[in-house]
Amino acid sequence: MTRGVAIVGAGLVGAKRAAALPAGSDLRTVFDPVPERARAVADARPGATTADSVEAAIDDSAVSLVIVATPHGRLAPIATAALQRGRDVLVEKPGGDSLPALLELRDAADAAGRRVRVGFNHRFHPAVLRVKDDVGSGRYGPVFGIRARYGHGGRVGYEREWRAQREVAGGGELVDQGLHLVDLVRHLTGDVELVFSELRTDFWPVDVEDNAYLALRTGSGAFAWLHASWTEWKNLFSLEVTMRGAKLEVSGLGGSYGVERLTRYEMLPEMGPPVTASWEWPQPDGSWAAELDDVLADLAGRPARGADLDDAIAAFRVVEAAYGR
16 A cells, blocks of 8 residues: 655755655655745655645645654644544654653544654664664673764854754754664663763853763663763764673764764673674665655554654653753
């Protein structure tokens, strides 16, 4: 069955979603408050049209899946409106600008009897997929330590962009890139609790944090140390997972973050230098397409490994604890 798709929000992420739509989906309509952006996305997909409003986009009777890719404050209200019209939804991370917004969205999904997936696309980077498989295999024993860093340096005028506005984004760098790190720890190890946080505003003249330091403890007792930053100056992604028998090290996400690479350091019984193997993925970022394939699989009743609203709520509870709310 081909699913008709509407995209609400045609900025950078909405455009990536449109370009990555897989077989089995058909982009029907695009809405953005900047008509030129909507037109650019629609023109790139044969048969797609633009809508004059959110309502017009999600009311199209040929649409069964709505992708919501707006600033955080609009995510949950638009997703709720789509659910009330009988649509399934892929809502971009974090799914809402607050924990109450996410809880209300889950209630709306339950009332409508529809599915909501949340766009934590980093789960679908090939290096992370392989880390997940290695951790899940049990071959190297349990995870006992994780270190992760994620950051960029912004750009001129970044303090005026919506991600730096608390009333629009719901927070700063912790909600922006830090939430991806929290989700990855949960994805690899299960539920977590916050044991330490320090949120700092070190450079950007904003009322939100530009650096977030978190320590998490998993239900199995593993420890994770996370740092998300808007002051990296050189874009950075790093994820290290240590188990009794091996350490897995991911660096890069492609593009300006560098070639995506996974290195496995496998301990020998006699210890000493480990057996080392490395993999690289120099091709363009395929996580957006892989996640959309996973969404369609979930909607068809097949196993899926992406994030749902329960995952988003659990990750945002960590954010709320760090903000002291």
